[in-house]
Amino acid sequence: MQIEFYFLISSFLFAIGLAIVVTRKNAILVLMGIELMLNAANINFVAISQSAPDVGAGQFFALFVIVVAAAEAAVGLAIVLRVYDYFKTIDLDNINELKG
């Protein structure tokens, strides 16, 4: 398998994730877009881990990225729940005041 194909699909997933983060109004959908972008980076790490010097080093990076993504999802959803408690909505257009 040519390594360029992995980079191609990873950059496509990254662009889609970026578009989700920018366009969607729902805070949970924005979190999904961030997860998609982290996954795109992981595909790059795994693809490069097959090549000659340092075989397998990319897989360790991918594992640590997954760990950080899990922590980020937990804390992000906790913040989203607090925001919902306070504003009664998670529509990002309506959450526009600080210390209201």
Added chain:
Amino acid sequence: MTIIELGFYFFSILACLSAAFILFTKNVLYAAFSLVLTFLSVAAIYVIAHAEFVAVTQIMIYVGGIVVLIIFGVMLTNKLADKKPISGSHNKFMAFMVALSIFVMLIYTIGQINFPLITKALEPNLKMLGVGLMSDYLLPFEIAAVLLLIALIGAAVIAGKKEGQDHAD
């Protein structure tokens, strides 16, 4: 075309289509289900890239953990009994331009690089991962453990209701 290449193309197209479905669907819950399909396809791509352990970790943590957490978030922030969890989108043109330019820039940069050829002889395996985590990558491993503990406590503190100020505001 071998069966592995065929599988790679199939799962790549599946990942791209389900990711695009997240972008275009109105229903938040359908987006979460489509995210499951994307993560499973990416796990299949990991298997094709000889990273079986990362693929299993992906299925366990993303599909088994994060997506379940996200679906709980959808249920806790929408009144599902009344109506469907519909959410619109904004800034469509700007986002399309930004995403397209990032994509074109990445493709252009990838085209510039001379990648080394993939070596089939040295396939990374599970033993290498285990030994590596306990020797070369021990410090990041421990830091990851502490980070998970901090995130667990932090998430519980942020999301938990405090005594006496439930309906203060």
